[in-house]
């Protein structure tokens with residue numbers, strides 16, 4: 001005969017026993033107890049049946065159209081993100097290099113240089129505005145800040 | 149939209165010993181379950197889809213630098229969970245997401261047996277929905293998604309002991325509500 005508190009102890013372990021997550025020794029104890037004790041065995045069988053039923057629960061499928069979006073975004077957007085990252089990093093590096101060179105070799109600029117700079121600055125501004133717009137358009141930008 | 153997502157088709161978590169898998173394989177075998185995980189956390193289909201998409205995108209970006217010996221499901225689920233928590237926070241809803249009874253799909257119509265089964269499934273889903281969010285989450289991760297205790301501990305940031313005891317309490321609650329129908 002088993003003491004009443006032993007049933008309670010076994011009950012606490014039934015869930016992990018069901019999942020095969022007990023140590024060998026504990027699992028053996030539960031197994032032996034279940035052979036003798038009808039009440040605990042019934043509890044275990046109910047638990048196992050509920051686990052089976054839970055496995056079989058069927059949930060709504062994700063919308064088919066969005067599935068296509070997801071596939072597309074993985075093949076297209078991931079490299080694109082990376083592409084933009086490289087372009088932006090390149091432009092930033094080029095800017096820093098240009099600024100340092102400019103400061104180190106400063107002399108009054110010629111007219112040609114002033115015109116050239118205006119054109120370059122204009123292009124850069126246009127580029128940055130397009131880049132910012134594109135980055136905003138990337139879906140789910142709102143999640144960007146969270147890291148894992 | 150007639151198809152349903154059920155457990156046995158896509159076992160999650162047993163790929164570790166069959167060599168490193170490609171991202172495409174990993175995506176293919178798990179994305180529907182991943183979507184359901186997000187759906188159960190946020191309760192809205194559109195948001196769940198956004199979150200699933202974003203999570204895969206992040207894994208994709210770091211796929212090459214991951215530890216190939218580790219099965220990536222726990223990683224994916226952690227990312228989804230963080231995104232979902234952030235989403236709920238942004239929505240400024242302190243209370244947990246409401247999980248719709250209608251998220252459940254009835255199995256394809258059949259003879260009486262099927263109707264009986266589907267009624268049982270509805271009761272079970274109602275019982276699971278009535279659990280506190282933290283218990284519901286852990287129960288679904290184990291029994292529906294098929295994660296083991298180690299993976300669950302990693303996703304939820306809990307010790308193995310806490311995983312085990314929380315799961316035990318969740319199951320006892322569900323059993324209490326369901327035993328007269330079994």
Ligand SMILES: [Zn+2]
Nearest residue numbers: 007037039040
């Ligand atoms: Zn007993």
